[in-house]
Amino acid sequence: PTETRPEAGLLALRRALGAYANLRPVVCYKATANCSPLRPEIVAGADILIVRELLGGLYFGEPRGVVRTNATKGGAAQLSSAFNTMRYTAEEVERVARVAFEAAQKRSGKVTSVDKANVLETSQLWRETVTRVAGDYPGVTLEHVYVDACAMHLVMNPRRFDVVLTENLFGDILSDEAAVITGSLGMLASASIGGPVGLYEPVHGSAPDIAGRGVANPLGAIASAALLLRYTARLDEEAGVLEAAISSVLDEGYRTPDLHGGQSKYVANTSEMGGLVVEAIAEVVDMRHAYHAV
Structure with a gap:
């Protein structure tokens, strides 16, 4: 039902x-x-x-609904x-x-x-x-x-x-x-907004068939965090840092298993890809600080 x-x-x-x-x-x-x-x-x-x-x-x-017949097949109305x-x-x-x-x-x-x-x-x-x-x-x-x-x-x-x-x-x-x-669906982020609280989630499902295997793509979830920063926290610059970090990691040739094709330097597992994004965030922040210091 x-x-x-x-x-x-x-x-x-x-x-x-x-x-x-x-x-x-x-x-x-x-x-x-x-x-x-x-x-x-x-x-x-x-x-x-x-x-x-x-x-x-x-x-x-x-209204919405269904109409069932009186006739039954296997004990259930059709x-x-x-x-x-x-x-x-x-x-x-x-x-x-x-x-x-x-x-x-x-x-x-x-x-x-x-x-x-x-x-x-x-x-x-x-x-x-x-x-x-x-x-x-x-x-x-x-x-x-x-x-x-x-x-x-x-x-x-x-x-x-x-x-x-x-x-x-x-x-x-x-x-x-x-x-x-x-x-890949694993790349997509989603924000549902309009009320007092926003709902942020990657587009992909829970994928119980790959749970614990370290092959899930975390980039959709990370990109969803960027949307949270932009639309709920109103931290547009910080959201841009997250998005730039994702782009940087991909430019370096790192991929998760769902990203088939193209040139890949290294196929990373879930935690490795998350760690690479964390490192890239620090690099993006340092570059922006250096730029503003000039």
């Missing part, structure tokens, strides 16, 4: 925290471009921030139909749209809003509301793209995107698709 699956607890946690905006950076480092199943010339340099609405849409819409409700309010769309536009102001200044406005009324509301909000951010360029076209462009030309804004279901699917750009 869906109500007993772990995902049900996660949805309830997001709602309780008021975490309406999920931020997922998707970065393909030059050093790991060969680790992606896509061609290096397609993914190298891609730097996308996916902003997904988290508390509306099909995952939370009511499903005859099921239904979900996709619902959004203008307020829900506006608040997550502002997160996307404010993020774009600090990046390359472009928001791609993803919907299905040619079919869905909720997407028509989405497009109208996002267009209205865009008027408050004259320095940010807005484009609207249908979700099917976005899915295609993500794997054909990911560098065309800066900030991608979309609703709950579309964002769930597109953000996992975008993981192939980085070469």
Whole structure:
């Protein structure tokens, strides 16, 4: 039953925290471009921030349910139909749209809003509301793209995107698709924000099948800590140090086993990779201190 699956607890946690905006950076480092199943010339340099609405849409819409027949097979009633409700309010769309536009102001200044406005009324509301909000951010360029076209462009030309804004279901699917750009789910960080407390986590699951083997990639968790520093602690410079340290370690040729392909100097286990990042943090801090001292 869906109500007993772990995902049900996660949805309830997001709602309780008021975490309406999920931020997922998707970065393909030059050093790991060969680790992606896509061609290096397609993914190298891609730097996308996916902003997904988290508390509306099909995952939370009511009514929802299933209808079972009276006939039984093996003692259990059979499903005859099921239904979900996709619902959004203008307020829900506006608040997550502002997160996307404010993020774009600090990046390359472009928001791609993803919907299905040619079919869905909720997407028509989405497009109208996002267009209205865009008027408050004259320095940010807005484009609207249908979700099917976005899915295609993500794997054909990911560098065309800066900030991608979309609703709950579309964002769930597109953000996992975008993981192939980085070469591994283990590289991806996630922040769920909007309420008084943020929720920060690597995108990968708990992976009980590899527990204790030292092969898990810790970089997604470390990058999630950088997001915590940026969005909850408001320590943007310190977040940048963590991100620079990750990039430095990868540039040096260190890899975890999940990062297949490319040139690797050394395949590190989980604790070794964590230690390398710690060393790189110290080096980045020393370099910045030396720069400011000049």
